[in-house]
Amino acid sequence: MAEHIQILLKNIREKDYHRLEVYEKFGGYASVRKALEMDPLQIIEEVKTSGLRGRGGAGFPTGLKWSFVPRDSGKPVYLINNADESEPGTFKDRVLLERNPHLVIEGMLCAAWALQSNMSIIYIRGEYAYPYTVISAAIKECYQKGYLGENIFGSGFTHHMLVHRGAGAYICGEETALLESLEGKKGQPRLKPPFPAVEGLYGCPTVINNVETLSTIPWIVANGGAEYAKIGVDKSSGTKLVSASGHIKKPGVYEIEMGYPLLEFIENECGGIREGHSLKAVIPGGSSVNILTAEECKGVNLDYESCREHGTSLGCAGFMVLDDSVDMVEAVLNLAHFYAHESCGQCTPCREGGHWIEKVFARIARGEGLPGDMELIESVCAQIGGHTICAFGDTMVLPYLSILKKFAPEFRERIDAALKGLEVKRKMLNMEFDGAH
Amino acid sequence: MAKEISEKAEKRLAEIIEKYPEKRSAALPALYIVQEEHGMITEEGIKWVAERVGLSPVHVKELATFYTMFHEKPVGRYHIQVCRTLSCAICGCKGLSEYIVNRLGIKPGEVTEDGLWSFEEVECLGSCGTAPMVEINDTYFENLTPEKLGEIMDRIEKEKPDLSLSTINDKLGEGLKGHPRSEVYP
Numbered sequence: 001m002a003e004h005i006q007i008l009l010k011n012i013r014e015k016d017y018h019r020l021e022v023y024e025k026f027g028g029y030a031s032v033r034k035a036l037e038m039d040p041l042q043i044i045e046e047v048k049t050s051g052l053r054g055r056g057g058a059g060f061p062t063g064l065k066w067s068f069v070p071r072d073s074g075k076p077v078y079l080i081n082n083a084d085e086s087e088p089g090t091f092k093d094r095v096l097l098e099r100n101p102h103l104v105i106e107g108m109l110c111a112a113w114a115l116q117s118n119m120s121i122i123y124i125r126g127e128y129a130y131p132y133t134v135i136s137a138a139i140k141e142c143y144q145k146g147y148l149g150e151n152i153f154g155s156g157f158t159h160h161m162l163v164h165r166g167a168g169a170y171i172c173g174e175e176t177a178l179l180e181s182l183e184g185k186k187g188q189p190r191l192k193p194p195f196p197a198v199e200g201l202y203g204c205p206t207v208i209n210n211v212e213t214l215s216t217i218p219w220i221v222a223n224g225g226a227e228y229a230k231i232g233v234d235k236s237s238g239t240k241l242v243s244a245s246g247h248i249k250k251p252g253v254y255e256i257e258m259g260y261p262l263l264e265f266i267e268n269e270c271g272g273i274r275e276g277h278s279l280k281a282v283i284p285g286g287s288s289v290n291i292l293t294a295e296e297c298k299g300v301n302l303d304y305e306s307c308r309e310h311g312t313s314l315g316c317a318g319f320m321v322l323d324d325s326v327d328m329v330e331a332v333l334n335l336a337h338f339y340a341h342e343s344c345g346q347c348t349p350c351r352e353g354g355h356w357i358e359k360v361f362a363r364i365a366r367g368e369g370l371p372g373d374m375e376l377i378e379s380v381c382a383q384i385g386g387h388t389i390c391a392f393g394d395t396m397v398l399p400y401l402s403i404l405k406k407f408a409p410e411f412r413e414r415i416d417a418a419l420k421g422l423e424v425k426r427k428m429l430n431m432e433f434d435g436a437h
Numbered sequence: 438m439a440k441e442i443s444e445k446a447e448k449r450l451a452e453i454i455e456k457y458p459e460k461r462s463a464a465l466p467a468l469y470i471v472q473e474e475h476g477m478i479t480e481e482g483i484k485w486v487a488e489r490v491g492l493s494p495v496h497v498k499e500l501a502t503f504y505t506m507f508h509e510k511p512v513g514r515y516h517i518q519v520c521r522t523l524s525c526a527i528c529g530c531k532g533l534s535e536y537i538v539n540r541l542g543i544k545p546g547e548v549t550e551d552g553l554w555s556f557e558e559v560e561c562l563g564s565c566g567t568a569p570m571v572e573i574n575d576t577y578f579e580n581l582t583p584e585k586l587g588e589i590m591d592r593i594e595k596e597k598p599d600l601s602l603s604t605i606n607d608k609l610g611e612g613l614k615g616h617p618r619s620e621v622y623p
Contacts, residue, residue, distance in 0.1 A: 076458075085563050086560075086561060086563065087561070088522045088523050088524065088560075088561040088565070089523065089524055089561075089565050090561075090563065090565070091563045091564060091565055091566055094563055094564075119458065125563070126504075126506045127506070127518075127562050127563065127572060128563065129575035129576070129602040130575075130576070130577065132602070133602065162456050162457075164462070164465070164466070165465065165466070165469065166465070166504070167465050167468070167469070167504035167505070167506040167507060168504050168505035168506035168507075168559075169503065169504055169505065170560065170561075181465070182462055183459070183461060183462060184459075184461035184462050184463070184464035184465070184490060184492060184500070185496075185500075186499060186500060186503040187503070187504075202458060202459055243565060243566060244566060245524040245528075245565035245566045245568060246524055246527055246528070246565075247527065247528075251565070251566035251567070251568075252566045253566065283523075287522075287523060318565070320523060320524055320565070322527060325527075326527055330526075331523060331526075331527070334521070334522065334523050334526050335522075335523060337521075338522050338523075338560050338561070341560055342560060344503075
């Protein structure tokens with residue numbers, strides 16, 4: 001295993017690390033003490049210098065996002081920690097919330113001071129009941145100790161924090177849908193502009209950052225943005241949590257330095273592909289990105305630029321490894337069912353198109369595909385991408401189109417078999433229980 | 438028969454509303470309380486939420502239908518959610534669903550006659566590294582095989598543990614006593 005600097009996962013194996021006193025014993029809450037003595041704008045500058053980019057998937061520069069918040073609006077500024085982790089293949093934020101909740105809180109406090117925000121909300125997906133109890137208990141500890149509330153660390157700064165549970169909606173990870181949900185509405189994304197930094201929660205300036213992004217802030221405050229920028233590569237600075245799943249020997253969450261070669265990551269960290277099988281494909285960024293064939297994985301490094309150069313995206317690094325046992329027709333149908341189910345229903349192309357595509361993939365999988373079905377799917381995809389309010393529509397077509405293109409023979413074979421009336425052997429998924437077909 | 442909302446729930450909601458800058462934000466927490474009180478989202482519950490958080494009943498009803506964790510019909514005392522999305526699918530979640538169907542004789546969305554079990558297949562639960570897995574009430578059970586799921590269900594039938602967030606809170610992570618909570622990092 002390669003030695004990677006550990007910023008987020010350091011110490012998490014220590015017993016009771018989720019408890020405040022243990023966290024402090026290892027140096028916790030030193031950063032927020034330091035931050036409170038700094039000029040808030042200086043912290044934003046440090047974060048800009050660090051090159052830190054949003055870890056929720058979009059990779060937008062965090063410091064820049066913070067600098068969009070008007071400092072003289074006369075309205076309260078809200079800080080939202082997006083813990084609605086729902087992208088298929090992603091489970092990294094859960095580790096931070098369960099094992100390192102005080103790092104999450106400390107990061108939020110540093111950010112809150114930088115933004116001069118007196119209130120933050122952690123929006124956590126409803127299914128994360130255990131992480132919810134852990135982070136809630138950590139917040140309670142902070143209130144008891146005076147690390148949250150009024151006059152934090154004697155600085156005169158007031159900050160309140162609460163945890164809000166979602167209730168089962170993938171789309172609420174989209175920042176404006178999250179805001180709608182927080183306001184007691186259906187999670188349906190807003191048109192941008194106005195951007196949340198100017199007009200967010202209750203019409204007030206709001207910053208929404210991912211759990212991992214915020215958890216990085218204490219290190220940057222402690223060591224300086226320039227030090228952080230030295231880690232990783234070029235425009236992808238720092239470390240990244242990768243959620244590795246699928247047909248590997250050691251699935252789990254790994255903290256790697258940006259720029260780590262993808263295939264080495266599989267071999268050196270994940271223990272390689274399971275016995276008796278070989279690599280077929282990797283979806284590196286969570287399901288909403290282009291798939292890479294085994295051949296295409298060569299030369300790809302795990303950072304934003306390298307992934308983009310190779311026609312995919314690092315996203316939130318929900319790294320799914322598929323071996324040669326996977327039937328790609330079934331795999332894409334599985335994802336098509338996901339997106340059809342999770343569309344919020346606001347925009348017609350996404351709401352209707354998602355279901356049409358699922359139906360066509362399903363009939364191909366059942367062995368009832370028609371000649372022209374592949375082109376039909378491409379045509380429907382073309383009418384979704386770019387025609388919706390949020391990025392859901394744009395990104396759901398990425399796995400469809402890339403899988404269809406890169407594994408075309410598997411689809412053709414299935415459609416040809418249907419034409420000849422041959423029986424199709426389905427081996428993988430439990431579509432028959434979905435009730436949608 | 439009209440269902441009541443307990444005094445305790447009234448008090449809890451009042452405390453929750455206090456914490457939010459605007460009370461409509463307490464709509465989802467309020468719906469969770471209704472579900473705990475009534476086992477599902479009832480009409481009475483919707484009216485109660487609407488009144489307390491200052492929204493119209495139809496708006497609250499919309500929320501209850503939009504968010505999948507709210508049940509509009511009764512579920513079993515133990516509600517199993519089998520994750521069906523890609524990582525779980527390629528790691529064998531089909532076997533878990535088949536096991537449940539065979540054991541309980543119910544299909545997704547159904548409840549057993551004795552009201553003990555219900556099950557459904559759901560989208561990614563954020564447990565891909567420990568696939569396949571299920572969530573029973575508010576507790577995750579990970580790295581499963583049909584056999585392991587069978588043992589867990591045997592124990593639940595025998596011990597009738599509380600696996601819900603609302604009542605056991607801090608101890609939630611322990612799941613079934615003696616049943617190890619899996620590690621999500623290597």
